[in-house]
Amino acid sequence: MNIMAEQNDPMAEVMAMLEAEPTSSPAPGPDIPALREQLAVLVSTGKCKETIGVNLTHKQVKRLEDKDVMKYSKRYETYVGAKTTETLIESILSFYVKALSMAVKIKDSSALQNELKNDYIITKELSDLSGGIALRCGRLLAVANAFLITAKHVDFSRDTSPPLSRFRRLSAYWS
Numbered sequence: 001m002n003i004m005a006e007q008n009d010p011m012a013e014v015m016a017m018l019e020a021e022p023t024s025s026p027a028p029g030p031d032i033p034a035l036r037e038q039l040a041v042l043v044s045t046g047k048c049k050e051t052i053g054v055n056l057t058h059k060q061v062k063r064l065e066d067k068d069v070m071k072y073s074k075r076y077e078t079y080v081g082a083k084t085t086e087t088l089i090e091s092i093l094s095f096y097v098k099a100l101s102m103a104v105k106i107k108d109s110s111a112l113q114n115e116l117k118n119d120y121i122i123t124k125e126l127s128d129l130s131g132g133i134a135l136r137c138g139r140l141l142a143v144a145n146a147f148l149i150t151a152k153h154v155d156f157s158r159d160t161s162p163p164l165s166r167f168r169r170l171s172a173y174w175s
Helices: 001-008 010-019 032-045 048-052 059-061 066-103 109-118 120-137 140-153 165-174
Strands: none
Touching: 010 109, 032 048, 032 059, 032 066, 048 066, 066 140, 109 120, 120 140, 140 165
16 A cells, blocks of 8 residues: 555656656757867868958868867858848748739839838737748748749739630640
């Protein structure tokens, strides 16, 4: 009966868990050599000043302390995040204006897109949306953005005939 009481006692379970040896090791720290290599790539491409705000040489990157490597890597992540968000917002708004122009006549598509882009509320919400998409989709975001950019350049109004008649014209052309 005493064993039964211990098995149902939540406090006994907690005490047993606290006394048990942890089975998992602590989370690994940042990969400093990989981050240092990333900084070296920035130096090689000449994008160092633009992305992290400092001109570095390869020798300087090799001699950076770990905390400085982390600091510059965080700056780079921030830069990449901002550029990704900016590009995605631009593509979403462009696609939106393109789709809207198929339904209604728009006087100046560029002016509309710029006004939407300059609106704080729209930009903030699209920024949150694009950040969420980037977290969930990762590298697939490039495919989605390529789709949005391509859709921006497609002239959907060019041929309004049904697909079957277009097919007949093509087949008559090839015969």
